[in-house]
Amino acid sequence: MSTAERERGGLEPDLSVELGPMRLPHPVLNASGTFDLLEAAARYEGDLVAEFPFAAYVPKTVTLEPREGNPPPRITETPAGMINSVGLQNPGLDAYLPDLARLAALAAPVIVNVGGSRPHDFVAVVERLEEWLEAGRPGERPDVPAYELNVSCPNVATGLAIGADAAATADLVGRVKAVTRRFLMVKLTPNVTSVVEVALAAEAAGADGLSLVNTFKALVLDGETLRPFLGGVTGGLCGPAIKPLALRMVAEVAGAVRVPVVGMGGIVSGRDALEFIACGATAVQVGAANFAGIDAPRRIVAELDNEMRRRGLAGLAAVRGRAALPQRARSGRES
């Protein structure tokens, strides 16, 4: 079929992507901690489980032990975005597993996001999850083909985020890789001098995929008192304000590694999603946009479809990497 025919709408764009073992109908996933399927399904009319709008579901970060999280206030809007300091509040693995079991009816794959403040905790969580997944009878467990490691939590030993240290990241990936054969993604923090250095270290240690970026460490003041607004003092900035920063980092990493990259950072439209793919991402995650409305994922996928039709694109491979950076710009080091 000619380009002209495609532009007339003669071709259904194929939005499907392969992410490791996952063949996904489209490239739009949710970012961890921004969409809770069970909570949303319990509240909104319709059947969000049967008509799940994302290509895969990434639940909120689970840690070995319960975490109370940071004191409020934890969240506020900022220009073109928002800042949060939740502190990975979660009930811990024991209380998490029953909720994970409730996702057995979900047709989409579940990418379990794991956090921790020391490598031992990550390994313990993944080991327990492996046992739990294997112990289930048919229909009792969701399809969990992959993990995503959240390495932005400070390491209890050093006080630094594990993901801010290439060697610590590589060590963690190696240890987790030893206890699972599932697809292992590492969610990279942008709060580093060279995200490429951490990405390469994770890849060399066996990471099967990389997702980026997590939020940017930031500070918001109370406009009246001129003191830090958030109970956790600093927080993570996300939303459209960070999109150009995230695009740059995704392009740098995608240009440097062989494993698939999942891009995120301020995606609120189909065009935004396509830009991340042009920077080399295989798939994308939508985070803060989920807060703008429950309809966000469906709208973004529809917009992506329209963007492809308008350009006469048959598949995402045609644009993937189009915005590849020149070699000298890939190092990630600032000049």
Added chain:
Amino acid sequence: MDADPALNPDHELDHRAVSRDCRIVESRRFGAFSLLSLAAPEIAARAAPGQFVMVGVPGGRFLLRRPLSLHSVAGERVKLLVEARGEGSAVLAAGEVGDTLPLAGPLGSGFRLEGVTAALLVAGGIGAAPLQFVADELVAAEAPVVGAFGFRDAAQARLVGAFEIERLWVASDDGSVGRRGTVVELLDTIDVPDGATVFACGPAAMVAALAPWVAARGLAGYASLEAHMACGTGACHGCVVPTRAGYRRVCADGPVFALDDLETSPGRDPSTTEEAP
């Protein structure tokens, strides 16, 4: 799942939320406050007092929706009381008839009104918003209702114009309207119906001062809390408040909490800075 209760009498009334673009059909101004009536038949049919809606701010400048209590419900309309106190809420408060706002709701736990034989409604400032809905339901059930609202000054007290509560007492910090002093000081001067349940909404300091007053009189008391929210549906854990059971989400575990369960402290009120910086 979306069964019409009229067609299926065994089906419980569906309280689940919808996401809809809703037209403003009436807009009344009371100083810095606007009382917006929106055509929202599904939300109106499902809503309970104390529940809220997440409202998108038109114009594309604001990412997050704003949580607004349902002030009241009339037929197929819901009413929202908006205070222009930040840039986003100023846009909402300027809403005109014919404008459309994205609403998601009803969300959150409501006030439990079953078994309530009399009520004391206590509000500070814009916190009054959900209490008209409570009053409407209880008056319809012929329960006596008394209101006590506290304000900073006469300008803030203008929001009283948005309320129809027969027995309503007012205090102001500067004495410009009603009794001088706080709303909790006001409570000692009014006749509270015997066995009244207390329904409150207002700043953290007010709730903290109210809790011992309610406990000392052996009354049951509930507060609807305000917080900065992102998702409004329990996902982000951004809106937590300290309770005796640890941090709880205002959007999903509340916004209504028993006063007994709250770890109240007259600390900083996050509602005073709606948008930072």
